[in-house]
Structure formats: structure tokens, C-alpha cells
Amino acid sequence: MGFLDSILGRTAVPKSTEDRLFAMSTAAVQLEAAAGLKPAGKAGVLFKRLPPGRFDQLMADVRQLLQLQGSDMSLTVEEHTDPLGFEWMILSGGSRDYQDALAAAHSVGQSLTEERLGDLLLACAFRFQQRQQPVYWIYSYKQASFYPFVPTGDHRRDNTEELRLSAIAKDELPIDSMPERWYALWDIPL
């Protein structure tokens, strides 16, 4: 809320967190034009430990949703358990602006939130290519904002590039203003 809003007593209701995730659908085009980031057509939703059987059910729900939506079925859904024991729902293919992947990620979020399990959602990662190098935009459900992640191999990340990207994308995406919270996702499976 701005200073003027405070002294005038105007309350602004923050945009719902779901809307913030959808910022990616319009940002993808801009990111390619402004920063040369090409959407790699891969996104992944990262979960904390879900109750037994819940993950399979989510997978089935998302597959059904995609069928219902009649999207051209180019989006595929896969499950992956990473070496740290965390579960990923990996969405690949689909439209270049991540429209289908966003719809899937959103429906997962919605059904978990309805069961009050929303805090089991950790992050949603979107893969981009920049001169043959992978660049990720990570959406943190907890902070309801994005941050860039540019791994350069063996637990190293390019901080200069990350800050540069965040400066470029600040008008397109809600970006986490505290770099302290830009946690890494090493060996990201997408």
C-alpha cells in the first residue's frame, strides 16, 4: 500500500495469489523480447510430502482436466520423485506461453487449497532457454511471487544474471523483493 493510500485511509485488497501465478502467461512473451528467454515448454509443480495416494489422485485430476478443456493434448503430465524425496508434477509440451501448464498448476493448487492442504505446495518452476543455457523462473506459493534461478552447474548459480533478469522482468512479474528468499533448486528435474 502506498504512502498516499495510508494517509488517506484507502485499503487496497492485495491481488489473490492465483492471479499472481497467472502473470507468467503474459510475461513469457515479454521475457523473450526483452531478455532473449525462450520458453522451453516445461514446467513443474513441487510438493511437500503429500498424504499417501493424494499425489496419484492429483495426477488423475489434472489429466481429466486437460481432457475436458480439450486442449490439443500436446501437454503431457508426468510424475517424478527427486533424490531428496520430493514429488514433482512435470508438465511438458503445451503452448509456448505456458497457458496449459498454468491451467494445470492452478487446478492442482485449487483442489489442495479446498482441502486446506494449500501449504503443501512449495513452488512452481518454469524452464526457459537463454543461449543454450537453462534459466528458471520459480514461483513461490508461500510468498506468492517469482524469482529467477540460473544454475551454472555443481551447486553454482549466476547471481549477476539473476539480478539482471529480475530488473528486466519487474514490470511483467511480481518478483520477491528479498533476494534472501531466492532459494536454489539444485538438479531441478526439468
Place this chain on the structure above:
Amino acid sequence: MQRKLGTDIGLTARMFLTMFLLALVYLLFIAVLWRLGISLAFLILVAVVLLGAQYYFSDKLILLSLGAREVSEQEAPQLHEIVNRLAQMTGIPKPKVAIIDSPVPNALATGRDPNHALVAVTTGILDQLDQPEMQAVLAHELSHVIHRDIAVMAMASFFATIASFIVQMGLWGGFGGGYGDERDRDRGGGAFIVIFLVSAAVWAISFFLIRTLSRYREYAADRGSAIITREPSQLASALLKISGRMQRIPDTDLRQMQAGSALMFFPAISRGSLGEIFATHPSLEHRIARLQAMEAELSR
């Protein structure tokens, strides 16, 4: 084919408008002082003496207060080489080179004109930046020299200094004490109060105009650096490095943060206030975004 960067017409226009408004405020200030019976000759004398002093000595005072030490070519060969090359490229006499012994990364240029210029860098910035980044930073400083920013800002803040001087005199000394009969004293007091109020207004308005002008000159120097080096991204990278933001990005994995207890969030929270302060300071983002746009312009 590589393109040349032209002038930023929007920036030039905004800079011109700011300088025009500043001149207007100052002219009104002089007009009020004059109307209230302060001798024009006296005003001009004060202006010439103060402006001259500021023009000739301010750079030396700055260097003295910062503890900058001029270094020879033997002491800092690399630094001299970069400055030498940049001076040749831009066609100005090579400025003197100084080093400030401080871990805080910074660089500055002083000197009233290109013939009396000096660029100073801290030991901190020398440690943090690589050669191309250092060149971009020094090109930014040389742009300040070429644009004569020291002289421009000295002149821009000159009447603001006088106004603040009058305000302070008023606060210390009070007004209205004087000679003569009751009526004269009242009139004198009234005039002084008007001068005091006008000075306060001039001081406040010019404060904002000067800061605006200063920001525009920074953008112009960034642009100058981009034109000289043709590598705006190097300056962007240098700005990010010295901003200290890079050091705050963690290497910790998000999943490890979750596996542990909620207490693991503690360090992030305790450093929160610092983060918020930086978040209210958009100039770094703006500068990076502009440099990025120039990069795109050059590679088109």
C-alpha cells in the same frame, strides 16, 4: 551491422525542464530579495565570491574529506591504462587518478572542467570488479567529466546553499531586533520574516529539483558509458556487484529449507528490515532496465 546510440530525447527534455524550473525558482528568489531592499550589487558580489570559491575549491575539499590519494602510473598501472585508453577514445585530456582506501565499493569524478579532472576509486571497488566492469565504471565517471557535471551541480545548488544559509541565520539569530522606533522595527521584522519564508521555500523546492537533476545526470553518465564502451551490460553487472544484493542470494536449496523445522526461516526474517529498505529504492532497477534497453538498441 552495429548501431550507434543516439541521444535520449526524453531524458534531455526532462533535464532541460528541471534546469528551467530551478532557474525560475532562483530568479524569483533574487527578485524577492531585491524587492525587499537588499542591494543588487551586494547580491552579485556574494554570488561571485561564493560561486568562485565553490567552483575552484569544492573538488579539493571533497578529495580531502574522503582521503583520496593520487597514484602514479607505477603504483596502479592497470587503472592508469584504462583511464588513458578511455581519455583517448573520448578526446579529453587524461584525468588524474586517485585511490581511496575504503572497503566500500565506490568511484567518483571531480574537477570543474576536463582540464582539471580527477577520477577516484576505492580499494573496495578494485577488489570486486573485473577489468571490463571497471572500464564501464570509469567510462561512467569520465562521462561526468565530459558533461561537466561538477560545475553544473555546483551552479545548480548555489542559490539553494544561500537560501539554506539565510534560513539557518534566521533560526539562530531570530528576527526583528534592531534600532529605530517601533514602526521601523516592525517593518524590518516583517521584511526579514518574508525573506526567511521565501528562503525556506526556495530551499525546499530546489532540494527536490536538484535531486531530480542529479538523477538525470546519472542516467546520462550511464548512457555515456554505454556509448563509449558499447557494452552497457558491463556497467549493469558492475552496478549489481557493488550494490551488495548479490551477496544476499542464498545457495541453500528450497527443499532443504522445508525439510528442517520452521525455525529455519528465522535468518530470513531477521534480515527482513534490511531487505525492505532496499526494496523502496528503485533506482538500481531503473538503471539496469535502461542499460538493458541500450544493449537491445546496440545489438539490433
